[in-house]
Amino acid sequence: MQFGERIKQLREEKELLQRQLAASLEIDTPMYSKIERGERKAKREQVITLAKLLNANEEELLTIWLSDKIIENIGDETFGLAALKLAEKELKKKSK
Amino acid sequence: MQFGERIKQLREEKELLQRQLAASLEIDTPMYSKIERGERKAKREQVITLAKLLNANEEELLTIWLSDKIIENIGDETFGLAALKLAEKELKKKSK
DNA sequence: TTAATTTAGCCAAAATTTGACAAGTCATAA
DNA sequence: TTATGACTTGTCAAATTTTGGCTAAATTAA
Numbered sequence: 001m002q003f004g005e006r007i008k009q010l011r012e013e014k015e016l017l018q019r020q021l022a023a024s025l026e027i028d029t030p031m032y033s034k035i036e037r038g039e040r041k042a043k044r045e046q047v048i049t050l051a052k053l054l055n056a057n058e059e060e061l062l063t064i065w066l067s068d069k070i071i072e073n074i075g076d077e078t079f080g081l082a083a084l085k086l087a088e089k090e091l092k093k094k095s096k
Numbered sequence: 097m098q099f100g101e102r103i104k105q106l107r108e109e110k111e112l113l114q115r116q117l118a119a120s121l122e123i124d125t126p127m128y129s130k131i132e133r134g135e136r137k138a139k140r141e142q143v144i145t146l147a148k149l150l151n152a153n154e155e156e157l158l159t160i161w162l163s164d165k166i167i168e169n170i171g172d173e174t175f176g177l178a179a180l181k182l183a184e185k186e187l188k189k190k191s192k
Numbered sequence: 193t194t195a196a197t198t199t200a201g202c203c204a205a206a207a208t209t210t211g212a213c214a215a216g217t218c219a220t221a222a
Numbered sequence: 223t224t225a226t227g228a229c230t231t232g233t234c235a236a237a238t239t240t241t242g243g244c245t246a247a248a249t250t251a252a
Binding site: 002062064077082083085088090092095 | 155158160162163165169170173175176177178179180181182183184186187188190
């Protein structure tokens with residue numbers, strides 16, 4: 001599940017309108033619409049605000065959001081998976 | 097192994113100077129130095145050029161380079177590993 | 193149809209990235 | 223010591239990318 005898809009799901013569960021969330025995020029509705037469709041990406045702070053507005057788990061949303069950014073970073077490189085695995089290895093090394 | 101570290105290794109094996117590679121890449125030596133130390137990141141085209149100059153495997157270098165970008169993207173998020181694993185799952189889904 | 197919601201496209205402002213330059217350190221040689 | 227060559231550091235401006243606002247179009251609901 002991608003980020004936009006997930007917040008749309010949560011928004012619809014709560015029966016909120018895009019323009020309501022947009023107002024709370026202090027952006028306009030078209031911008032919010034783009035975030036929901038993945039055409040633009042939310043900023044970290046916006047994800048946190050959204051988690052509150054949607055009564056969602058902040059870390060869950062941040063994880064999906066970051067995953068989206070990583071996927072976007074990879075683009076359509078054929079070696080994307082190899083790079084991901086290498087990154088995982090390096091990240092583990094780093095955390096030690 | 098990170099990208100800068102790897103190209104430094106290759107450069108030293110070939111006994112080339114930073115300024116020689118810098119000239120071939122059409123950037124100045126300080127900039128090349130920063131790339132080697134990971135202070136700046138190379139552009140995709142530069143990685144390809146470097147692979148040629150260093151007689152290295154292009155895909156190997158690109159993979160390390162992309163991995164570095166991913167790691168940088170993650171920053172020090174505590175859920176970085178979770179996001180990586182999710183990204184991997186989504187990437188596999190995407191490629192189908 | 194009309195009204196409300198959502199999406200599309202375009203343009204400017206803001207932020208980030210890239211690169212050049214000047215000046216610095218460090219090691220070695222004369 | 224002084225000089226030279228390799229590399230590094232810091233700062234600034236140019237270029238690119240990202241972000242957001244606006245208008246208008248499309249879709250959906252009543």
